[in-house]
Ligand code: HEM
């Protein structure tokens with residue numbers, strides 16, 4: 220893991236923070252994931268559980284596919300940026316296990332941010348249900364196979380739940396650092412730090 224390149228040192232004697240670009244990537248991702256998880260459950264509940272397959276359900280599915288597809292490419296770009304530019308050195312007061320734990324969690328989040336939308340895309344290719352708002356179709360990644368589609372979309376759903384649980388742990392850790400440990404971890408990723 221490259222460390223220590225993509226840092227911005229702020230103010231006199233202040234610890235380095237993530238670059239504006241890294242922070243932009245982070246907060247756009249947060250907004251997208253916060254929309255995608257409830258949207259996924261809402262559309263699936265309306266369609267599969269309530270059995271309502273109208274224009275609203277279709278629009279919910281289309282939005283989910285479109286935002287998820289864009290998030291996949293955003294994550295790919297973010298990962299390239301991260302691998303090329305690295306991250307600021309760890310907050311200096313952290314224990315070794317806090318550094319190890321946060322790195323593990325961050326890379327697990329990156330992995331799921333790639334795998335979850337990719338499985339969604341493979342799932343709708345297999346179904347097939349590639350149309351977005353009746354305007355255009357996503358490029359297919361596999362030929363039709365409805366049984367496989369259901370299996371892939373079930374795994375997609377479970378991994379999305381895992382992603383949501385890891386995000387909760389990540390937010391819990393950020394709040395722990397800010398409120399209880401009162402160190403500089405949260406500040407490193409705040410959008411407003413110049
Ligand atoms: C990070 C991005 C994504 C997240 C967090 C996410 C999350 C979810 C969640 C929480 C569900 C509901 C699962 C359930 O009901 O058990 C779901 C369902 C679904 N997702 Fe995604 N999703 C993402 C990306 C995508 C993409 C890119 C596509 C397709 C291009 C997609 C297609 C679907 C489909 C078709 C379903 C419904 C499955 C069904 O009707 O049973 N998702 N997603």
Ligand code: HEM
Pocket residue numbers: 245248249250252253301306310321325326328329386389390393394404405406407408409
């Ligand atoms: C969908 C929600 C979120 C996802 C997927 C996510 C993902 C990530 C990832 C992948 C990193 C590692 C950055 C890197 O080193 O390349 C990171 C860092 C960070 N995130 Fe999040 N994040 C989310 C929400 C949040 C929220 C809501 C907060 C604040 C309450 C937050 C605070 C932070 C902080 C402070 C760091 C830097 C940690 C450090 O200095 O090592 N994140 N996040």
